[in-house]
Amino acid sequence: MATEPSPQRAYRAACPNCGAAVEFRSAASALAVCSYCRSTLLREGEALRRIGQSAELFEDHSPLQLGASGRWQGAAFTLVGRLQLRYAGGSWNEWHALFDTADATGAALRSGWLSEDNGGYVFSFEAPPPEALPPPEALRVGAAQVLGRETWSVASVTTAKLGAAEGELPFVPVLERAYVVAELRNAQDEVASIDYGPASEGRPPRWYVGRGLQLAALGLGGLREDSTRELKGRSVECPSCGAALAVQLATTQSIACHQCHAVVDVSKGVGADLQHYAQDTPGAEGRGGGEPLLPLGRSGALALGAGGTRSWQVVGYVERCTLPEPGDDEQSFWREYLLYNQKAGFAFLVDAEDGWSWVRPLTGAPQLGGSTARWQGDSYRELYRYTGQITYVLGEFYWRLERGQRTVNTDYQGPGGKRLNREQTGEGGDAEVTWSAGAALDADVLLKAFKLDAGQHAALQRDVKPLSSRGxxxxxxxxxxxxxxxxxxxxxxxxxxxxxxxxxxxxxxxxxxxxxxxxxxGARGYGGSYGGFSTGGGGHK
Known part of the structure; x- marks a missing residue:
């Protein structure tokens, strides 16, 4: 639990618009948003001047809130401000964290940014750039970029707008003004962001560097205790058939209607004009795909990487296929299950013809060299390159689904059944590269974890060994x-x-x-891939 900053550093005044108390904990903070009337207040010496009004925050049911406190690398901090940013694919939060220790100048308290996106988190701090930063048009998504002595992989170059703000901030936020932000990742599991700012400001780009983390690692106190209860009451009406859709996850961007199977885009928030598309894939009852072998809503105890065994809930189901190259009739099909854990975020179970596997999004990016990739001391060899396409979905998803959505994937095989997947979505300014890592998984583990009937054992098997002549x-x-x-x-x-x-x-x-x-x-789902549709992963955009 963070301690209160020294009283000599705090400053409190009445909002000139409504009279509510507005507090500044840092001498470096230039602005605050009144929590009562949402007036944007500029600090000028000992007085506050109202310079506008902030837009309403989109209620995303984040577990974080102003006043929540914890520790990062031994130092105590408190969340004092928040920015809600929006882009074509949805929105993400940047929480202004104020530490109890002084910054490098000694004149103010140290501050950083806790980024919250798609169930993942990144703690970042502004730093001097390693060299003159390239303009955004010089960055190519998926390419290597050398800055200083470090090689980075360009994950995305995104145009974003500041949608709303609250609390204490180190600069004056300008709402709805477009600016470009680039995200880069490296083999040391770091995330870097280049904030180019609005073109009209003409300021040098800012450089931020951080690392991914799990919320439990921060030991946070003062979280929103009612976030789970509120989520249970969050619902939308299907724009296709009118059925009530209960949205269970705070990060949901798309949800499939249980009645008509339409996929509904809720990325702009409940109450907004909801877009949807009908799924006309042949299947059960002439529409829809195969039934998930792991039922939606079912929870199972699995050890998926670091953190030990956790309870993972099946929240989404995707059927995908490869698109054949010109002149090639070969095609593969596979299924993916989106899993969710409140403290660990998201993971995927992949059901392909070569067996089951799991993958989770990476914060960093493996180092590539020819047909090999290196990650955390291991070498992986390239197996497949292919273009995938979503054909059918059920449940909720933290990315926005579109008809015929395609991805460009590369699969890598490592020692002891370890696996890597590189996935690129979108094109041009909407392109994004995400890496996922995981390993092979025995079907018997899933049978036990999700408490499936023994009769389902055969259905879970994805093994062509019976075709061999042995025995x-x-x-x-x-x-x-x-x-x-x-x-x-x-x-x-x-x-x-x-x-x-x-x-x-x-x-x-x-x-x-x-x-x-x-x-x-019913024949779909036997693919030759173990790629995971893993857009996101807590990037500091």
Missing amino acids: IGGLAGLFLFLLFVVIVFSLVRCGRDDCAELRSLYGEASNEYQQCARNTG
């Missing part, structure tokens, strides 16, 4: 081979309806067409 008689081997051929040829092609002839002859409501649609839809 299999001639007739049995021939039978399994023919069964495998039937399964392969029954796979649904991504974006193609193999039952179109039956639909034209008998109609979409006919038993003939419905049976064909069910059969082909």
